[in-house]
Amino acid sequence: MTTKKLAIISTIFWIIVPPLQAISPSDWEGIIGGNQTGYIKTISELTHITGVRLIAPGKNDSDDGTYTLSWDALSFQLTWGNGAPVNINRSTNTTYRLYDSNGKYVFAVTNVAELPTRNKSDSITINTISATKGFGLGSQVPSIIDLKAFNGYLYAGLEGYPNGDRVNLYRSIDGVTWTKVFDNKLWGLGSAEDHADDLIEFNGYLYLTFGHTNDNDPNGTEIWRSPDGLLWEQVVFDGFGIGATNENGTPTAVFNGYLYVATINLTQGVQIWRTNDGITWEQTGTNGLGYGKNVIFIEELLPYGGYLYAFNFISSGNGRVWRTANGTNWEMIKEFGRGQNMVEVIEYKGYMYGFLSTMTHWEMHKSRNGSDWEIVSADLGIPFEIGISEVYTYNNELYAISDTDSIVGHSSDAINWTQINTTDFGDSNNNGLWTILAYEGYLYVGFYNNSSGTELWRAPLADNGPVSLAFSTKVRVNGPANNVVLSPTTPPVFSWGGGQAFKFQFALSGSATIYSIPSDGWSDDTQLVISADDWTNFAHRLLELGQTVYWRVLGRDENGVETASEIRQFRIADRKRR
Numbered sequence: 001m002t003t004k005k006l007a008i009i010s011t012i013f014w015i016i017v018p019p020l021q022a023i024s025p026s027d028w029e030g031i032i033g034g035n036q037t038g039y040i041k042t043i044s045e046l047t048h049i050t051g052v053r054l055i056a057p058g059k060n061d062s063d064d065g066t067y068t069l070s071w072d073a074l075s076f077q078l079t080w081g082n083g084a085p086v087n088i089n090r091s092t093n094t095t096y097r098l099y100d101s102n103g104k105y106v107f108a109v110t111n112v113a114e115l116p117t118r119n120k121s122d123s124i125t126i127n128t129i130s131a132t133k134g135f136g137l138g139s140q141v142p143s144i145i146d147l148k149a150f151n152g153y154l155y156a157g158l159e160g161y162p163n164g165d166r167v168n169l170y171r172s173i174d175g176v177t178w179t180k181v182f183d184n185k186l187w188g189l190g191s192a193e194d195h196a197d198d199l200i201e202f203n204g205y206l207y208l209t210f211g212h213t214n215d216n217d218p219n220g221t222e223i224w225r226s227p228d229g230l231l232w233e234q235v236v237f238d239g240f241g242i243g244a245t246n247e248n249g250t251p252t253a254v255f256n257g258y259l260y261v262a263t264i265n266l267t268q269g270v271q272i273w274r275t276n277d278g279i280t281w282e283q284t285g286t287n288g289l290g291y292g293k294n295v296i297f298i299e300e301l302l303p304y305g306g307y308l309y310a311f312n313f314i315s316s317g318n319g320r321v322w323r324t325a326n327g328t329n330w331e332m333i334k335e336f337g338r339g340q341n342m343v344e345v346i347e348y349k350g351y352m353y354g355f356l357s358t359m360t361h362w363e364m365h366k367s368r369n370g371s372d373w374e375i376v377s378a379d380l381g382i383p384f385e386i387g388i389s390e391v392y393t394y395n396n397e398l399y400a401i402s403d404t405d406s407i408v409g410h411s412s413d414a415i416n417w418t419q420i421n422t423t424d425f426g427d428s429n430n431n432g433l434w435t436i437l438a439y440e441g442y443l444y445v446g447f448y449n450n451s452s453g454t455e456l457w458r459a460p461l462a463d464n465g466p467v468s469l470a471f472s473t474k475v476r477v478n479g480p481a482n483n484v485v486l487s488p489t490t491p492p493v494f495s496w497g498g499g500q501a502f503k504f505q506f507a508l509s510g511s512a513t514i515y516s517i518p519s520d521g522w523s524d525d526t527q528l529v530i531s532a533d534d535w536t537n538f539a540h541r542l543l544e545l546g547q548t549v550y551w552r553v554l555g556r557d558e559n560g561v562e563t564a565s566e567i568r569q570f571r572i573a574d575r576k577r578r
Contacts, residue, residue: 023410023420023443023459031131031176032144033447033455034425038131040170041179043106047122051114052078055107055230056126057097058172058179062104064128069098070121078108088115095230109231131178134453135170144446144454147437148199150206153229154439155181156446156456157196157208169196169208171229175442175458181229182208197221197250202259205278208232209249209261220246221263225278235278239263246271253301254520255308258327260284262298262310269293272301272310274327285330289322300345303520304352309370311354313341319357321370333371342373344391348398350556353414355380355388355400362388364414377415387432394438395461401445403432408445425457475499475555475565482568488543491535494528496565499555504528506551522556539572 031038043056049071056062070079077085080098088096088110099105106126134141135158143159153171156178160168169182197209205225212219220239226232239246246263253260258274265271269288275281288295289310299313307323310330319341321334336342336356342365345354351366353376364377389403400409400417408421424430429451436445442458449455478495486492494504501522507515517528530538542549553565 023408023461025420025422027459028421028425028457029459030425031444031456031458032135032178033131033133033449033453034427034457036130036132038172038176038178038456040129040131040136041177042127042129042136043179044124045180045183047124049120049122050116051111053109053111054124055109055181056179057105057107058177059174062106062126063100063102064126066123066125067100067106068121069124071116071119073115073117073119076115078110080106080108088112093231095228107230128177131176132453133449133455135168135178135180138453139450141168141454142450143195143448144435144456145196146199147435147439147444147446148201148206149437149439150199150201150229154437154444155199155206155229157199158454159195169199175439175444182224182226182232197248198252198261200252200254200259202254203278207235207252207259207278209236209252211248211250211264212244220244221249223249223261235275236261236273236281240271240273240281240283242268242271248297251298251301253303253308255301255303256327256521260301260308260327262301264297265293266296267293269295270297270312272298272330284324284328285322289330290332295320299341299343300354302345302347302352304347304370305368306521307370309345309352311342311345313343313357319343323370333369334373344388344400346391346393346398348393348414349396353391353398355391357388366414380417389432389434390436392436392438394443399436399443401433401436403434403448406430406433406447408433408436420459425455427452427455430455475502475553475563477553477565477568480568480570482566484570485573486539486570488539488572489532489536491530491532492570494551495526496553496555497526498565499563500524501556502526503554504551505554506549516554542572543574 029035029037041056041058043054045054047069067081076088076090078088078098079085081100083099083101086096086098093111096108097105098108129136141158141160144156145159146157148155153173154175155169155171158168168180170178171181172178195211197211200207205227206229207223207225210222220243223236224232224234245265245267248264249261251262258276260272260274263271269292271287272284273281274284295312298310300311302309307325310322312320318338319336320332322330322332324330339359341357342354343357345352351368353366356363356365362380363375364380365373366376367373387403388400390401392399398411398414406424407419409417410420411417430447430449432448433445434448441461443461444458447455475498480492501524504517548569548571550567550569552567555563
């Protein structure tokens with residue numbers, strides 16, 4: 001019997017996923033653009049008080065109006081409106097909530113080194129506007145590049161045009177009311193960083209990778225990270241020190257305790273970099289993975305079956321597949337025919353599934369080793385000129401989106417596909433879909449529209465509320481018991497059996513995202529043992545949040561078939577209550 005020790009967990013997620021409901025074209029609603037059911041909360045983020053950046057919380061946690069922000073340099077305190085002063089840490093950059101006397105608040109992000117040495121005050125206005133196309137900026141923001149759920153919020157990474165808003169990041173707690181948490185004005189990016197590439201979570205941080213405009217700019221891709229979505233630090237500069245030739249930072253993946261980021265490099269060939277702490281980075285593999293500038297970018301990085309796989313795309317050449325077991329030594333294991341490329345690959349029902357682009361049409365293939373591929377569907381009925389921009393799985397179902405005609409497809413078996421939206425969502429200027437994500441019971445898709453600005457639409461997946469998972473129960477859990485109240489000082493032992501490989505999953509109510517241990521790959525562990533110190537810290541956080549924890553175990557048998565245990569729940573005993 002093997003065991004695993006749980007490190008301190010600061011981010012936890014809901015593991016109850018709703019049952020699938022068939023989505024029809026009439027189910028979709030436009031949140032940004034479209035029929036405009038959403039809102040954007042704006043704030044004059046740049047204040048005259050240096051070292052302080054203000055961000056509206058969104059939803060109903062702040063009221064529109066004009067407020068006074070005051071800085072007391074002697075006592076090192078910030079005050080919002082008529083609220084109580086807040087003490088500011090003198091040595092560490094931190095995020096604070098500044099409350100007004102009515103209980104509403106704003107976020108304040110501090111840069112201690114820039115805080116004034118004299119008292120200052122500033123007049124700040126909060127305003128809520130209708131969520132029009134391009135997040136209220138029209139064609140200056142043509143694309144939503146990526147969507148990501150992190151710490152109970154939905155994030156949208158955007159593209160901005162020259163003389164527009166450039167790189168920016170919005171977030172929402174409900175998918176309807178959005179507020180900006182990152183842009184050039186806030187964090188001083190160079191003028192050529194014009195779009196977000198990827199959003200990915202790693203070791204408790206949200207990472208944001210950027211792409212820039214052209215090779216004439218001296219700066220290459222940049223990477224920033226944040227523990228809370230508000231306070232950001234830059235961790236990669238100038239294309240990993242290579243310069244402008246390392247243009248973009250995509251795709252990304254987490255594998256065996258490392259974060260991997262690939263670049264687009266037209267001169268030297270694609271480069272893949274990795275880090276285990278977010279600060280120190282190393283290149284893994286050679287330029288172009290042995291092919292130099294003949295392989296300039298990677299289409300997909302996918303952890304699967306103890307390997308990290310890399311798939312490249314060459315429009316007039318042969319697509320290839322590489323893999324590595326240790327993250328440093330890459331082996332080319334598959335070369336497809338001329339004009340054939342395997343794109344948008346995903347793990348699904350124990351296999352890697354991918355779309356094979358041919359010169360005339362698209363096929364669906366599957367594989368368990370990356371070199372031997374089996375045709376699942378010889379012709380999906382998708383013309384070659386319609387590109388597949390992303391494939392996504394949620395609740396054991398498959399979704400695919402196109403980057404030309406803004407089509408959303410759905411399948412329960414990877415063979416039979418159904419279009420579940422109106423082409424282009426009724427707007428011929430919607431030139432394609434670039435991102436898709438399930439969040440809080442809805443399926444979200446983001447657009448490319450360089451005429452009138454990006455749009456964000458969603459469709460309901462199910463009614464809200466905890467329900468049973470659509471899995472069989474071959475995996476059994478032994479303990480702790482269901483609905484148990486656990487001591488905040490005595491760590492439990494989570495145990496299970498009934499399979500060859502496992503993932504332990506746990507979460508709090510409030511998010512549709514699953515947190516897994518291990519975060520990538522599978523483990524043969526049949527217990528989760530937590531140290532006393534880690535459990536005490538974890539339990540204290542749970543008591544502060546006042547939430548119930550839900551957990552289960554995913555299992556995989558010798559054939560790669562995945563099943564899930566029953567869902568159990570627990571809460572922490574509050575020793576203050578008698």
